[in-house]
Structures are given as structure tokens and as C-alpha cells.
Amino acid sequence: MAELEGLYQEVILDHSKKPRNFHSMADADRHADGYNPLCGDRFTVYLKLKDDKIVDISFQGTGCAISTASASILTEILKGKTRAQAEALFETFRDLVTGKIHANGETPALGKLAAFSGVCEFPVRVKCATLVWHTLRSALEGDPEVVATE
Amino acid sequence: MATTREITSTPAREPACPAFDVKRIREDFPILKQKVYGKPLIYLDNAATSQKPTKVINAIVKFYTEDCSNVHRGVHLLSERATEAYEGARIKIQRFLNAADSREIVLVRGATEGINLVAQTYGRQNVKAGDEILITAMEHHSNIVPWQILCEEKNAVLRVAPINGRGELILEEFQKLLSARTRLVSVTYVSNALGTVNPVREIVRMAHAMNVPVLIDGAQSAPHMKVDVRELGCDFYIFSGHKVCGPTGVGALYGRAELLEAMPPYQSGGDMISSVTFEKTTYNAIPYKFEAGTPNIAGVIGLGAALDYLEQIGLASISSYERALLSYATEAIGQIPGVRILGTARDKASVISFVLDGVHAHDVGTILDREGIAVRTGHHCAQPVMEYFGVPATVRASLAFYNTKQEIIALAAGIQRAQALFG
Numbered sequence: 001m002a003e004l005e006g007l008y009q010e011v012i013l014d015h016s017k018k019p020r021n022f023h024s025m026a027d028a029d030r031h032a033d034g035y036n037p038l039c040g041d042r043f044t045v046y047l048k049l050k051d052d053k054i055v056d057i058s059f060q061g062t063g064c065a066i067s068t069a070s071a072s073i074l075t076e077i078l079k080g081k082t083r084a085q086a087e088a089l090f091e092t093f094r095d096l097v098t099g100k101i102h103a104n105g106e107t108p109a110l111g112k113l114a115a116f117s118g119v120c121e122f123p124v125r126v127k128c129a130t131l132v133w134h135t136l137r138s139a140l141e142g143d144p145e146v147v148a149t150e
Numbered sequence: 151m152a153t154t155r156e157i158t159s160t161p162a163r164e165p166a167c168p169a170f171d172v173k174r175i176r177e178d179f180p181i182l183k184q185k186v187y188g189k190p191l192i193y194l195d196n197a198a199t200s201q202k203p204t205k206v207i208n209a210i211v212k213f214y215t216e217d218c219s220n221v222h223r224g225v226h227l228l229s230e231r232a233t234e235a236y237e238g239a240r241i242k243i244q245r246f247l248n249a250a251d252s253r254e255i256v257l258v259r260g261a262t263e264g265i266n267l268v269a270q271t272y273g274r275q276n277v278k279a280g281d282e283i284l285i286t287a288m289e290h291h292s293n294i295v296p297w298q299i300l301c302e303e304k305n306a307v308l309r310v311a312p313i314n315g316r317g318e319l320i321l322e323e324f325q326k327l328l329s330a331r332t333r334l335v336s337v338t339y340v341s342n343a344l345g346t347v348n349p350v351r352e353i354v355r356m357a358h359a360m361n362v363p364v365l366i367d368g369a370q371s372a373p374h375m376k377v378d379v380r381e382l383g384c385d386f387y388i389f390s391g392h393k394v395c396g397p398t399g400v401g402a403l404y405g406r407a408e409l410l411e412a413m414p415p416y417q418s419g420g421d422m423i424s425s426v427t428f429e430k431t432t433y434n435a436i437p438y439k440f441e442a443g444t445p446n447i448a449g450v451i452g453l454g455a456a457l458d459y460l461e462q463i464g465l466a467s468i469s470s471y472e473r474a475l476l477s478y479a480t481e482a483i484g485q486i487p488g489v490r491i492l493g494t495a496r497d498k499a500s501v502i503s504f505v506l507d508g509v510h511a512h513d514v515g516t517i518l519d520r521e522g523i524a525v526r527t528g529h530h531c532a533q534p535v536m537e538y539f540g541v542p543a544t545v546r547a548s549l550a551f552y553n554t555k556q557e558i559i560a561l562a563a564g565i566q567r568a569q570a571l572f573g
């Protein structure tokens with residue numbers, strides 16, 4: 001059962017129950033929808049951009065604990081980051097949840113995202129963790145299509 | 151593994167079917183002997199697919215090791231044996247459904263292909279602009295999308311009869327939607343997402359009173375109850391082999407001979423023709439007219455073995471055991487605080503769809519998985535049903551005759567574990 005506790009770490013449970021930046025944004029510059037048909041997760045990500053910087057970010061929708069916590073932590077961690085930083089973080093995050101890297105001293109940039117280190121033991125949940133990141137990328141690219149992870 | 155009896159302290163609630171020896175039946179399913187994550191496998195995803203008994207596995211192995219050959223073609227012994235086994239299975243299917251004639255059994259890839267076949271042949275031939283197809287709000291996507299495509303092509307209209315809060319079809323509304331424009335009624339016998347058993351005899355009676363033919367999607371009913379297509383009076387009935395303990399990739403479409411005779415072919419190629427010249431092709435007789443190409447021979451033979459197996463146990467015994475298990479499970483799961491069961495029809499097959507307060511279905515699925523319990527989570531290919539109940543997803547435990555009360559107790563404990571984790 002250690003793996004279950006590794007998946008549902010305190011930080012994840014906390015963010016899934018009390019998601020941060022959980023609201024729509026009427027004056028957003030960009031927004032995009034993401035959908036995971038496997039579990040019915042559906043999120044909208046809202047962005048305010050100044051030059052190349054994410055000055056505000058929020059999300060809305062419904063999803064499982066992993067996808068909701070991932071969205072919540074993403075909004076916390078990306079506020080004030082540049083596009084390039086967001087992209088780089090996505091790459092690192094994806095490597096983390098697919099087990100290519102492990103959360104340790106070498107990846108300090110991960111911050112709270114390190115809480116998702118247990119996801120790699122649950123391959124079918126990788127899509128839950130990355131759904132909002134795909135949605136964010138689509139918002140950054142200004143792609144109006146709904147992102148689906150299936 | 152302790153037996154049900156050993157851990158049961160309430161014998162009064164034991165499924166009321168003493169002759170049904172579930173322990174012995176489980177011996178027939180090699181897959182059930184395994185452990186997952188160090189725990190005994192508890193397979194409660196039977197509405198997605200059922201497990202296969204040794205007899206079915208052996209029938210497939212026998213075909214490939216002793217009889218493998220193409221059917222309807224060779225003069226040699228192997229082809230003769232393969233054809234005999236293949237056509238023998240068709241007769242088993244005919245008997246399983248109590249169809250009048252084995253020519254009324256078309257072998258297909260599964261229920262989905264069966265519906266598509268009817269939509270693309272009968273549908274395209276008979277549905278014109280302004281006509282209507284009538285389905286219900288509890289259909290699987292496979293009994294929605296083929297009709298949407300047909301309606302789009304023909305400028306016809308898809309009508310949907312609504313359900314009530316228990317997940318039952320509202321018959322009065324269904325009756326109102328039947329009209330002189332209705333060309334076909336296509337309804338599920340049992341809802342895959344809710345377990346509701348539809349009053350198909352009543353539906354057939356209403357539709358036939360308006361001269362409208364009826365297709366019954368039997369994907370979820372075939373494993374649970376004896377079906378007699380002549381007694382039901384339906385015009386088409388389809389089911390999938392893999393849900394009745396048979397292999398995947400095979401299923402059957404029953405169609406009344408006179409309807410099948412009048413229908414154009416489905417796919418074209420070998421076996422569906424009686425003669426071909428570059429000027430003119432004559433189609434084969436039913437059912438071969440609808441069976442182009444080399445079929446899933448091993449699959450069909452495996453399906454025949456599965457039906458033998460089910461009939462040996464007896465569909466009536468299976469039904470009564472499953473009903474007792476369902477009622478035990480409904481009580482055991484329903485009484486857990488924070489659980490809401492969706493689909494509380496008065497007539498139900500052994501499917502329990504539920505949601506938990508504060509825990510998403512997908513998380514419940516992961517937690518149960520680590521307890522060795524396989525359930526389905528999601529929309530169950532019935533998004534309109536989810537929308538009706540206002541939930542994005544449910545957890546679905548679907549029971550088979552090889553499931554036990556002890557497994558239900560483990561499921562209830564697993565649900566409580568999920569609740570505790572999310573406190």
C-alpha cells in the first residue's frame with residue numbers, strides 16, 4: 001500500500017480538496033479546454049500574458065484528485081514564469097511522472113511538483129497528471145481545439 | 151482464500167440458491183486463480199468483458215492445433231472439420247436465442263458490428279428524408295452513433311425516449327415518440343451503465359402496433375438471462391461473444407429471415423457471393439450474404455463452446471444467483487455513508503454504478519485496483535446517461551455468476567478505504 005500513499009501524497013490530497021486559483025477569468029488573454037475521456041476530466045485553463053510572461057493563471061472544471069491537484073499546483077508554480085520556463089518545466093514534469101527522472105536534489109525546479117513522483121508507478125494515471133499541462137500548452141499556443149489525452 | 155461460508159455471520163442473507171456451487175464454478179476460470187499486487191484477483195468488470203472458462207480456451211486451442219483450415223472452401227478433411235465446427239456453432243447460437251432457423255444467425259465481430267450492419271443495410275434501404283429512428287436515453291454509444299450517421303446521411307431524425315430518476319425508460323414518453331414516421335426502434339435490453347432491464351416485450355408490442363420493427367441490443371442481457379427471440383417477437387437481436395464467456399472479436403446478429411432476405415449485402419468480397427463475372431455478381435443466400443471474407447473461425451467455435459458452458463450451468467440458475475448477489479451488493483454498497491448508487495430501476499441486472507462524495511471515480515478505481523479489485527470507472531461509453539445524472543463519471547461494479555459475496559465484502563471495504571484516504 002506504500003505505492004498508494006506515494007501517489008496520494010498530502011500535498012496532492014490538499015490541492016485536490018482545496019484547489020488554488022480555481023475560478024474563471026473574464027479578462028483572460030487566452031484560454032483552452034482539456035478533456036480526458038477515460039475518466040471524464042474536463043478543465044479550462046485561463047491565462048493573462050504580458051510579453052512572454054504568465055502574469056496570471058487560473059483554471060476551472062472537474063476531475064480526479066491527480067488531475068485537479070496537478071492543475072492547482074501548476075497555476076501556483078507558473079505565475080510569473082516565462083513561456084520558455086513553463087515549457088521546460090512541462091518537460092521535466094513529464095519525465096518525472098513517466099519515471100524517466102526521480103525527484104531529488106538534481107531537480108530543485110520541480111518544487112511542489114515533486115509530489116507527483118508516485119505517479120510513475122501508476123501508468124494509467126500519467127494522463128491525469130499531464131492533462132492540464134497539455135491544456136496550458138494549447139492555451140499558450142492559442143490553439144482553440146479541445147485538447148484530449150486519449 | 152477463505153470460503154464465503156467461513157466468513158459469513160449472516161446466513162440469512164446468503165444468496166438463495168443452494169444448488170449453485172460458486173466455488174466449483176470458479177474452478178472453471180483459470181484467470182481467477184491469480185493474485186494481483188499480492189491479493190486475490192476480484193474481477194468486477196464483467197459488463198466490459200467476461201472471463202473465459204477452460205472449455206472455451208480449450209476449444210480455441212483445439213481448433214488451432216487440430217482443425218485449423220478455412221471454412222466453406224476446401225474439399226480436404228481439415229476444411230470439412232473446420233466448417234462443421236463453425237456451422238455447428240451457428241446452430242448453437244440459434245438454439246441459444248431460440249431462433250426458428252440457423253439462416254437467421256449472422257456472425258459478426260460483436261454487438262457493435264451487428265448494429266452497424268443493420269444501420270448500413272436495413273437502415274440505408276428503408277430510411278428516407280424526414281423518417282425517424284427511435285432509441286432511448288440509456289443507450290451505449292454503439293447504439294447511438296450508427297443511427298446518427300445514418301440520419302445525417304438520409305436527412306432523417308434520431309428520436310430519444312427519456313428515462314426517469316431511477317434510470318428506467320418512461321414508457322408513456324416512448325409511446326408518444328412512436329409515429330407513422332418511425333422506421334425502426336433500437337433499444338438496449340439491459341443498460342450497461344445502470345443495469346436497468348428494459349420492458350422489451352412491451353416495447354416490441356407498442357412498436358409492432360405501429361408496424362415498426364425493433365432491434366434489441368442484447369450485449370448486456372445475453373450473459374444474464376435466457377432470451378427467446380421468438381417469444382420476444384423482436385426483429386433483430388444482437389450480442390457479443392466476449393460478454394458471454396466467449397472470445398473477443400465475435401458476436402451474432404439475429405434477424406428475421408424475411409427481413410434479412412430483403413436487405414442488401416453489408417461488406418462485399420469472398421463467401422458472400424454465389425457467382426461473380428465482370429458483368430454481374432449474384433449474392434449468396436442468407437446469412438452468408440452478410441459474411442464477406444474469412445470469418446473469425448476460432449472465435450465462432452469458442453463462442454459455441456461458451457454457450458454450451460452457460461447452458462450447462464443454466465441461464466435460469468445464473469439469473470437467480472446473480473439477482474441474489476446483486477441485492478446483497480446493493481445493500482452492502484448502498485449503506486456506506488457517502489455512496490450514491492445511480493440506476494435504481496425496479497428490474498435490474500447485476501450492475502452497480504455509484505459515486506462517492508468527495509472522491510472521484512477514477513481515484514476510487516485506482517485504490518480498488520491496489521486491493522486486487524477490478525472495476526470500471528468513467529462514462530462507460532454512455533455519456534448521455536452521465537449527463538442525465540449530472541456526474542462526469544461513475545464507478546461500476548458489474549457482477550457475474552462466478553463472483554461471490556466475499557468479493558462484495560472486499561469491495562465494500564475497498565470503498566471505505568478510499569473514503570478514509572480522502573478523509
